[in-house]
Amino acid sequence: MTETPDRPPVLAIDALSLAAGSVALIDDVSLTIGPGEMVGLVGESGCGKSVTALSVLRLLPEPPIRITGGRILFQGTDLLTLSPKALADIRGNAIGMIFQEPMTSLNPVLTIGDQISEPLMIHDGMSRTAARSRAAELLDLVGIPAPVTALSRHPHQLSGGQRQRVMIAIAIACQPKLLIADEPTTALDVTVQAQVMALIDRLRREFGLACLLITHDLGVVAQYCDRAHVMYAGRIVETGPVMPLFATPQHRYTRALVDTIPARNPPGEPLPAIAGMVPPPGARGTGCAFAERCAAPLDRCQAERPTLTEADDRAVACWNPSA
DSSP: OOOBTTBOOSEEEEEEEEEETTEEEEEEEEEEEOTTOEEEEEOOTTSSHHHHHHHHTTOSOTTTEEEEEEEEEETTEEGGGOOHHHHHHHBTTTEEEEOSOHHHHSOTTSOHHHHHHHHHHHHHOOOHHHHHHHHHHHHHHTTOSSHHHHTTOOGGGSOHHHHHHHHHHHHHTTOOSEEEEESTTTTOOHHHHHHHHHHHHHHHHHHTOEEEEEESOHHHHHHHOSEEEEEETTEEEEEEEHHHHHHSOOSHHHHHHHTTOGGGSOTTSOOOOOOSOOOOTTOOOSSOTTGGGOSSOOHHHHHSOOOOEEETTEEEOOSSOOO
16 A cells, blocks of 8 residues: 555564574564555464564563664554553554454453443443343344343353454454454354455444454455555565566565465365475574475575565565565
């Protein structure tokens, strides 16, 4: 998205670095999200996507996690400078979050109605009766059948897709400016995944939400996101508008990920796999962290870490980009 003075970003992560003790977890990560824009942060498990998402709302334990550099600007305010009370006022209010697994995020002993009502009473000052009425409206909005009846149910009485819809209802209850969706379709079947993503996209468009989508599914990114940031071993290695990035991936890691998309492979054929594993924090070496798995590494890749170099609306950190 092109930034203009009248459309400043809702979220701007600027050169963010995190460490656990002396081990770097996230290194110099930057991204912006404008109003109504969905930006994807994509990569394999262990790349640092969820750590980045949780850092926005300061949900990582500090210590052992330390923020070693950078800023997290939400509507121009650096969240890293706020007091615990000021952060609590923003969480679940101006910024909503959909977590990976609703069964571990929802309280098993509270009813659905109580869990949706809580942020409405805390942040919007609603009475219990008004909050419960609004909770039923939210359940209807996210497609829960018989919403008034569903208010009295507990999480274990709902299907996986319904629990995820409840998580979305909680996340949007206070009409946030930013929605963070951390692997929102994990453990759901394909049909329900499509329904949940279509719902998030509809709400994003309807309410003009800025949305950060954390996922390993490039197909989802291609379908719903405006821009994508590819993360590997705690660093952004490529970024750009979704269509050009997928059509002509420049980083060898992005190319390898794109090649695994089922729609880009012959039906019935085994999908190509990327050999090896993402190196854990503390074992990333001094050069390009992807060099050991790369199909075309140079000597320079082993010795020198590439910097993220911008050209037009694309950026890539690779010494030997794909053609």
